[in-house]
Amino acid sequence: MSEIRIAQYFKLTTASGVVHRYQNYFVGASSSYLSESYGFAPFQASGALATLNGDNETLQVLFPNLEVVLRLVEQANGNRLSTLQFTNAWLNASDQILTALTDYYVGIGASFSETTVELRFRSAIDSVGSAFPARTLTRENVGPLPLNSELYLR
Amino acid sequence: MTAQFPGIKPSERSFRLGQFPTKVYRALSGATVKRAFGNRAYGYELQLTFTNITDTAASQLIDHYNGTSGGFSRFTLPAETFAGMDATLTSKIQSPTQIKWEYTSPPEVRSVYVGRNTVTISLAGELDY
Numbered sequence: 001m002s003e004i005r006i007a008q009y010f011k012l013t014t015a016s017g018v019v020h021r022y023q024n025y026f027v028g029a030s031s032s033y034l035s036e037s038y039g040f041a042p043f044q045a046s047g048a049l050a051t052l053n054g055d056n057e058t059l060q061v062l063f064p065n066l067e068v069v070l071r072l073v074e075q076a077n078g079n080r081l082s083t084l085q086f087t088n089a090w091l092n093a094s095d096q097i098l099t100a101l102t103d104y105y106v107g108i109g110a111s112f113s114e115t116t117v118e119l120r121f122r123s124a125i126d127s128v129g130s131a132f133p134a135r136t137l138t139r140e141n142v143g144p145l146p147l148n149s150e151l152y153l154r
Numbered sequence: 155m156t157a158q159f160p161g162i163k164p165s166e167r168s169f170r171l172g173q174f175p176t177k178v179y180r181a182l183s184g185a186t187v188k189r190a191f192g193n194r195a196y197g198y199e200l201q202l203t204f205t206n207i208t209d210t211a212a213s214q215l216i217d218h219y220n221g222t223s224g225g226f227s228r229f230t231l232p233a234e235t236f237a238g239m240d241a242t243l244t245s246k247i248q249s250p251t252q253i254k255w256e257y258t259s260p261p262e263v264r265s266v267y268v269g270r271n272t273v274t275i276s277l278a279g280e281l282d283y
Contacts (some may be wrong), residue, residue: 004189027194028252028283040283095193 005091008045009033009100010061012072012107012119015081020072026095033087033097041069045086057123059086059105062116069117073110079119082107086121157221159255160214161234166203169247172196172279194252198279202235205272212271215261225257228282254282 007025014020022041023031030037047060061084063069076082084107089100105121112118139145172195179187204211222229236244255277262274 002185002187004187006189006191025192027192027281 003093005093005095007031007089007091007097008043009038009085009087009089010041010043010045011036011038011085011087012076013083014072014075015077016075018075025091033089033100041066057103057105059084059103059121059123061086061119061121063119065112065115065117073117073119076107079107079110079121083124084121156227156229157218159218159229159231159235160211161232162204162207162211162214163234163237164202165205166201167236168199168201170199172198172250172253194281195250196253196279196281198250198253199258200231200247200255200277200279202275202277203272204275206266206270207273209269209271212263212273215273215275216263219257219261222257225260228254228256228280231255231277250279252281252283253279255279 005025007023009031010020010022010024012020021036021038022043023033023038024041024043025031026040027042028040030039032038041063043061043063045059045061047058049057073079084105085102086105087100087102089097092098104124106124107119108122109120110117111120137145174193174195175191177189177191179189181187204215218229219225221227231248233244233248236248239247258276258278264272264274266272
C-alpha cells in the first residue's frame with residue numbers, strides 16, 4: 001500500500017469528568033468513532049516512543065492557541081489531572097476507518113507560546129523501576145565483595 | 155467585520171488550485187509512500203489585475219486591504235470578480251469548500267495616466283473552519 005490516510009482521534013477527560021473530543025483529519029466537520037462524535041481541531045501529535053527498559057512513553061499534542069484549547073487546559077488543571085485516549089485510525093480512499101489503534105495516557109502538563117498550546121502526556125502504565133526491591137549488596141548479606149566490577153548474579 | 159471586496163471587474167485573472175496536505179516518503183529503492191493529513195485542499199492562489207481603473211476604484215481596493223488589517227482578516231469575493239466565467243467554473247473558483255481569501259502581499263498600484271491606475275492584487279485561499 002503506497003497511500004496512507006491517518007486520522008487521529010483525541011479524547012481527553014478532565015478531573016471533573018468533562019470529556020473533550022477532537023479529530024484532525026476531517027476539516028471543519030465532525031467524525032464519528034465508536035459511536036462518539038469528534039469535532040475538528042487542527043492539532044498534531046508527536047513524541048511517542050517505546051524502550052527496552054519499559055520507560056513511560058511520552059506524547060506531545062500541539063494545538064493552536066485557540067480559546068477552546070485554553071479552556072480544555074484550565075479544566076484539566078494545567079493538563080495535570082487529565083486522561084487521554086489517543087487513537088490513530090487508518091482510512092481508505094472513501095475516508096472509512098479500516099484499522100484503529102488506541103493508546104492511553106495521563107496528562108503531565110502543558111506549555112504555551114504566542115501561537116500554540118502544547119499538551120504533554122505520558123503513558124498510563126510504567127514498568128517496575130530498577131530501585132524495587134531496594135537492596136544493597138554488603139559484606140553482611142553476600143559475603144566477601146569483589147575488588148573489581150566483576151559481579152555475577154546467579 | 156471585514157468590508158466586502160469591491161465589485162470591480164478585473165481585466166486579468168489568474169487562478170491556481172489548492173493542494174491536499176500530504177507528505178511523501180521515498181525509500182532508497184525509489185518506492186514512495188504518501189500520507190494524507192486531511193481531506194480538504196488548501197493554498198489556492200488568485201491573482202487579479204485591474205488595468206486603467208480610476209483613482210476612486212483604486213482607493214476602494216486600498217480601503218479594502220486596510221479594512222482587513224493589512225491582509226490579516228479573511229473574506230469572500232463577489233460575483234463581479236469572476237465576470238466572464240460560466241456559473242460552473244465560477245463556483246469552483248469563487249468559493250472552494252471551506253475556503254476564504256486573504257492577501258498574500260499588499261496591493262500594487264501603478265499610475266499609468268492622469269487619474270488612471272493599474273492595480274495588482276494577490277490572494278490566497280486558505281481553509282477556514
